[in-house]
Amino acid sequence: MERNTRRNFIRKLGATVGAAGVVGGTSILSSCNSVETSSGDKIKLLTSSGELVEVDKSQLTPAEMPNLSENQTRGREGLPGRSWVMVIDLSKCRNARECMKACQNHHQLRPEQHHINVLQMQDAEHTAPYYMPKPCQHCDNPPCTKVCPVNATFKRNDGIVLIDNERCIGCRFCIAACPYSARVFNWFEPRDAEKYKGVTYNIEANVPQKKGTISKCLFSADRLRDGKLPSCVSACPNGVYWFGDRNEDAVTNGTTKETVSFSKLIKDNAAYTLMEELGTKPRVYYLPPKDRAFPFEGELIEHHS
Amino acid sequence: MKTKVNRLMIGILMFLALPGMGQDWQVPADQLNIENPSSYNLENVKKGKDLYLQNCKSCHGDPGKNNHLPLVPPPPDITSEQMQANTDGGLFYKITKGRGGMPQFETTISADDRWRLINFIRNYNSENEQLLIDAPPVNAKILASVNEADKKVEILAEYEDKSGNYQQLENAPVFISAKKAFGNLLLGQALTDKNGRSVFSVPETVIGDEEGNVTIVVTLDENYKADQVVLEEAKVGKPKEVPQLIRKEVLWSTNENVQIWLLLSYLGAAGAAWIAIGYVIFQLVKIKRFSKQ
Numbered sequence: 036m037e038r039n040t041r042r043n044f045i046r047k048l049g050a051t052v053g054a055a056g057v058v059g060g061t062s063i064l065s066s067c068n069s070v071e072t073s074s075g076d077k078i079k080l081l082t083s084s085g086e087l088v089e090v091d092k093s094q095l096t097p098a099e100m101p102n103l104s105e106n107q108t109r110g111r112e113g114l115p116g117r118s119w120v121m122v123i124d125l126s127k128c129r130n131a132r133e134c135m136k137a138c139q140n141h142h143q144l145r146p147e148q149h150h151i152n153v154l155q156m157q158d159a160e161h162t163a164p165y166y167m168p169k170p171c172q173h174c175d176n177p178p179c180t181k182v183c184p185v186n187a188t189f190k191r192n193d194g195i196v197l198i199d200n201e202r203c204i205g206c207r208f209c210i211a212a213c214p215y216s217a218r219v220f221n222w223f224e225p226r227d228a229e230k231y232k233g234v235t236y237n238i239e240a241n242v243p244q245k246k247g248t249i250s251k252c253l254f255s256a257d258r259l260r261d262g263k264l265p266s267c268v269s270a271c272p273n274g275v276y277w278f279g280d281r282n283e284d285a286v287t288n289g290t291t292k293e294t295v296s297f298s299k300l301i302k303d304n305a306a307y308t309l310m311e312e313l314g315t316k317p318r319v320y321y322l323p324p325k326d327r328a329f330p331f332e333g334e335l336i337e338h339h340s
Numbered sequence: 341m342k343t344k345v346n347r348l349m350i351g352i353l354m355f356l357a358l359p360g361m362g363q364d365w366q367v368p369a370d371q372l373n374i375e376n377p378s379s380y381n382l383e384n385v386k387k388g389k390d391l392y393l394q395n396c397k398s399c400h401g402d403p404g405k406n407n408h409l410p411l412v413p414p415p416p417d418i419t420s421e422q423m424q425a426n427t428d429g430g431l432f433y434k435i436t437k438g439r440g441g442m443p444q445f446e447t448t449i450s451a452d453d454r455w456r457l458i459n460f461i462r463n464y465n466s467e468n469e470q471l472l473i474d475a476p477p478v479n480a481k482i483l484a485s486v487n488e489a490d491k492k493v494e495i496l497a498e499y500e501d502k503s504g505n506y507q508q509l510e511n512a513p514v515f516i517s518a519k520k521a522f523g524n525l526l527l528g529q530a531l532t533d534k535n536g537r538s539v540f541s542v543p544e545t546v547i548g549d550e551e552g553n554v555t556i557v558v559t560l561d562e563n564y565k566a567d568q569v570v571l572e573e574a575k576v577g578k579p580k581e582v583p584q585l586i587r588k589e590v591l592w593s594t595n596e597n598v599q600i601w602l603l604l605s606y607l608g609a610a611g612a613a614w615i616a617i618g619y620v621i622f623q624l625v626k627i628k629r630f631s632k633q
Binding site for chain 1 (some may be wrong): 398409413438441443444445447448517518520521522523524525526547548549550580581582583584585586
């Protein structure tokens with residue numbers, strides 16, 4: 036039996052360090068070998084963060100493009116366990132229209148097409164006017180999905196109503212059925228049609244848009260999958276939008292990033308939904324335009340959209 | 341040639357627009373020299389700070405850090421010369437009425453509180469005595485664990501003293517939040533005792549995931565520089581209810597979603613019709629056979 040002397044300890048330590056050195060050395064050697072295989076042919080690439088980088092040609096592997104049918108299957112399933120809701124605080128809206136701009140950029144919409152529109156409202160003759168952003172209400176009982184003859188528009192289990200533009204035949208029954216006028220029709224070739232030719236269709240963002248089909252607000256379902264807030268919610272400079280999961284009773288403000296209890300927010304502020312008498316059960320809640328942070332500016336323009 | 345003209349036009353327009361962008365915010369003369377009726381003392385400045393954090397920080401950022409929102413025109417830092425050059429009356433008017441990107445606070449903050457806010461802004465004026473001393477954040481560390489049986493979070497907080505040793509952190513507020521889809525929802529706060537320890541009971545109403553697991557985040561306030569402690573998947577919440585929103589059968593515009601009763605009645609009706617037609621033909625054939633006989 037070996038005695039635990041200092042000499043023995045040092046000997047063992049030496050053996051361990053030596054073994055580690057051999058392993059380390061081989062790994063360095065192997066990395067040298069892999070460098071030797073590079074062709075020396077450099078290629079310039081633009082990363083997703085907008086950085087220009089140079090990569091050796093031999094290092095390149097073809098990117099896996101998402102499959103169309105796979106995209107559509109996961110788009111139809113939705114995010115498990117979620118139940119998305121939006122709260123719009125009418126007392127904070129200043130008609131900055133940043134939400135509209137961000138939305139149009141995200142969904143490749145023409146300037147006259149709106150998934151979300153900021154309306155000038157006056158409820159009665161003597162009441163105070165206010166601005167009201169109006170997206171699709173993502174009803175829990177959506178009339179639009181029931182009239183679609185080809186099942187192109189559908190409701191997911193996380194509460195989002197989507198459209199499959201690959202399936203849509205452009206009959207516009209859903210436009211007729213929607214009481215909130217939330218849908219737009221692509222009468223012309225969509226914006227940047229040439230630029231996005233051949234790009235795989237993404238059902239969760241309705242891009243690239245397709246002429247002769249319907250498009251509408253999708254709560255930026257593709258961004259939600261990445262854990263980001265919808266485009267309009269993130270873009271608002273005035274803290275108008277709250278967005279979150281009703282199942283976990285929490286909504287987050289897009290501007291201040293503050294997270295509050297959804298049920299408390301809508302209870303304390305007497306939130307309401309649009310046209311609830313129709314029984315559509317919208318998922319967009321409005322907080323009344325009380326104590327407006329930004330007063331209504333200019334003349335009220337009469338328009339109906 | 342055309343592009344040159346265009347560039348020139350843009351240049352002229354920008355030159356004309358510049359003085360407009362930097363235009364001073366005119367305050368009516370009668371408002372300009374109103375004196376602040378609320379006295380400059382620690383109590384008012386502290387209240388002003390709370391109001392600032394609640395209403396102004398989201399755009400103007402933290403005092404002295406120049407981390408305001410990138411808006412046009414930029415919201416000035418409250419310690420800046422631009423902000424401090426205003427008279428008290430001028431500040432009051434601007435906070436009250438707002439302009440462009442700056443909201444009016446006439447309807448949301450009472451006049452007394454607006455004056456308190458001005459007291460807070462004046463705390464950063466070099467001519468004034470600083471009532472709120474902003475000490476640099478102290479290095480600290482938090483240890484936390486979850487007692488799932490009692491639904492309690494146990495916390496131990498320590499700070500680094502001048503000699504670099506860690507000491508128990510007394511009487512410091514600790515914030516406990518739950519991780520949600522897009523941010524942390526504050527559940528409450530606890531105060532550490534003289535041993536730097538604190539116990540926080542998780543409220544009954546907290547909702548976790550489908551199994552009741554909650555990710556708890558423990559942080560100290562801004563006076564301490566400490567990494568937040570994230571306690572993953574502690575089983576202290578109510579299980580999340582996930583109601584099914586849709587029944588596949590509701591939509592039956594495609595074959596895979598058809599309701600079974602509908603399919604059976606359709607097939608039954610169509611089958612009955614064919615049987616009736618077959619029966620009639622059979623009878624006709626029978627009659628013909630009889631007529632031959």
